[in-house]
Amino acid sequence: MPHVVTQACCGDASCVYACPVNCIHPTPDEPDFGTAEMLYIDPSTCVDCGACVSACPVGAIKPGHRLPDDQQRFLDINAGQYGDSVGDVRFPVDQKFRLPMAPMGHPEPLRLSGNKPVSVAIVGSGPSAMYAADELLRYPRVEVTMYERLSTPFGLARFGVAPDHLETRSVIRLYDTVARDPRLTILVNTEVGRDLTLDELDARHDAVIWAGGAPTDRRLDIPGVDAPGCASATSFVGWYNGHPDFADLDFDLSGERVVIVGNGNVALDVARILTADPDSLASTTISRRALAKLRESQVTEVLVVGRRGPDVAAFTLPELVGLADGHANVAVDPLELSAMPNLAAAQGRPGDHVAAEKVALLREIAERAPRPGKVIRLAFRRSPEEILVGADGSVNGIRFGINEIDAAGSAVATGTSVDVEAGLVLTSIGYRGVAVPGLPFDDTRGVIPNDRGRVLDGSTPIRGRYVTGWIKRGPSGFIGTNKTDSTETVGMLREDLEAGALARV
Template sequence: MPYVVTQSCCADASCVVACPVNCIHPAPGEPGFATAEMLYVDPRSCVGCGACTTACPVGAVVPDTALTPEQEPFREVNAAYYDVFPHADRTPLALVPPQRRLGRPRPVRVAVVGAGPAGLYTADELLRHPEVTVDVLDRLPTPHGLLRAGVAPDHRHTKEAERLFRAIEEQPGFRYLLGVEVGRDVTRAELDERYDAVVWAVGASADRRMEVPGEDLPGSCSATALVGWYNGHPDHRHLDVDLSTERVVVVGNGNVALDVARVLTADPEALAATDVADHALAALRTSAVREVVVLGRRGPAQASFTTPELIGLAGLRDVDVLADLGGAEVVGDDVRSRVLRELAGRRPDPARRRIVLRFLTSPVRVLGDDRVDGVELVRNELVPDAAGVPRARATGATEVLEAGLVLRSVGHRGVPVAGLPHEPVAGTVPHAGGRVEPGTYVAGWAKRGPTGFLGTNKSCAQETVEALLDDLDAGLLDGLIDGRPTEAGDLSALLAARGVPVVDLAGWRAIEREERRRGEAAGRPRVKITDPDEARAVALRPARRGRRSLSASSR
């Protein structure tokens, strides 16, 4: 009974280490690890022991006998990887490198700015060294970044990665300083005075624009903002989302675009079983949306969505998912090509909501007077450039598609991080292996740009921490005497003196408990607190006074 990976997983590699016969790849150290769409189980080597499914923190590995009809394509996806990458010379066991130890042991204090996946994976790597303590700062009173506010609410398995983060948070030497904004509550210079090193793990990015007339009309916004809206991100909780229209157009066809299309056409009562934000659930329950058209300027072979996301979308039971190939041919015999051909051949059911993946189409204008009421589109053709790469070229054939909501999902661009250098073309902080300069480091999107998956942050953090440890061992971070803070003192004391209401680990646990209490009352896993002031009030309520957080007690 071989096991099968059934989604874009977290790439935590727990399953790789747990497997006694080394049948899960790409593994750490192999080409493609943390950049591949997912991990793959070799059906010819798998002995069916189940160690991988026990180790997987998000429940992504299941026995082949338990696959649902919608998950069946993943059986072939796993097997096909080994047809392309057979690697008959692989060693029989997963190899775990020995844990590095500091060459010059002494107490080390590190601040990590950003409590998303990149920041928490960085903290985890640092805390493998008992000499290191880590303070994790974030401007929001709640951590976990895109896992909390970016992953679609119906991707419950992916959200289970919060168990990984909980384990990181409970480690000795870990401390949260949430609700603290660098630049407002504390300066970069004040961080540098108090820590041996500072790692900037901020998701410094903004949505790219379509650069077409009418883009700024009400009813036109970024898909990222909509994702934040239905996930309860404080920055987007007041977003004006008008769902009184029957058709929504999403420009761009990456995974975020598919997530948005799926959520907007989902049964609201099914979403009620998730942690979707209350205000979004109320709006979706009265939604008039019947069709979401997802536009791709190039052909199906160049689409940005991953194969696991396409398979998941195609397997929806209560929504018609169709493909308009725009005259392009899909000739491959791989799973992705077969799924697209099958979608192109489906016949719509007028009684069902619908998602249409439309290719070789670009917007040239968003239409409307006071509000969006349509989009002018142009058909494209693919023309190879000098390097042979297919490029979209407008044919001149246009049409108007009525729509009341237009969402752009055409990528991100990096924005500068205050106080750090900025590379405008890449949109990142210039660095070498995560090192900006000795004492200052980057991880996550500020380091590599808006690329990768949740698990990509793990290998990204490992590289950055290696650079930091190299500098420690080389004596380049010896700015503190005997590892103790200078006269500047502890950061928490400075924040307290300034009256900054800091949320610590115990405060975050109080927020979690309250969200789950509200969820239990509503028959839901949790009801998110989206107002930052309310979250702080819950975290700091008098009943908690006098308690010491687990992390603080380790100081």
């Protein structure tokens, strides 16, 4: 039985380069790589050699015959991407003509005059920083110094990824290996902008790559959002993961219902943690303070609310599978789906296999008999209008406007609304980059303006300044997406070095 990619896939494409028969897609040079929710193995060409298993940093690839029960669905999901035959592919790329050999990724040596080593500063030590360092350290004459404001490295791989996602968190082992390279120095407790300026970095290094991520949340601008009892998922995630900026917060879990606004993967993480059996979290890296609070929690229902329809829900299919087939008790009101006749069209939409799978799985969940215990309810077509505040000034609910979904999949307000009681409202509507002293900032997108990683002042690249990760492209994509992103940025840095465009210190 062929090998299968499962939930933990973080899209770094290491398996693509390891597979001798090029059966893992999309590859980074195929057009839909940037939007794919995971990678998929073509069962008709996989020769079961196992090379991809060794290459995968998070243990996401398994032989089909050894899949545990809660991952069986991934057999169909992998195969489903390839259709019934090679001529019936789901990917837009024409796989009939794909090369039989996996793409190769060997770097050319650096072409530099003189023997002086190259010194590069990287600000941040999250996934994008680690992949940039790994890429730079492929060249023997390069030295890297990483500056990290926290006392422990690896950014959201440590302080974002949910504690129960053990396989995904194992990517930290890969970063530990990179960190052991003698040509890499990581200076922790060092915040650029507070302890050190960019000009000071210029005096020490030939180039600076900013990899500071998107540390804050997008603000939901509705009345009542600042009342006690309404908080961001960013702070809640930081709290349960022991992030020093959030570890001392307190969340009121004495109410029966928590509402989460937004239905991305972060919302699902938060919902899972809120409804998990605390004993099952005890052996994870969850903060002890958060665990103690979760043990006292009175929450019995977490309502995750999206403003658009289920076919375009922001959560990814692998995460929905993990929720539906794992330990979580997830429910969908059948009316949520029957109220949307156009969903049938989504299921038949050519090329949108993932949307069809999502809708099919949601239908399956909606038909399940209710289970007792803490439940995660998924609701759709509701936009937050107002956080409702009681006489004591704290949150006691939220008002949602009900939407219709137009032919393009956009939410259109119907003018009717519904109030939902809640003891805690968490906004999970995305992260946001913040401006960095000394660098330009695109306030609308929350990113540092750049051309393939070269920081731009207007349309002119600023000498020696580069950017990668969430602060380069915005807060989307998986851990592994940062690998391709950082490879691109390092490629630009390399071009500039070889062209003599950097002032070598």
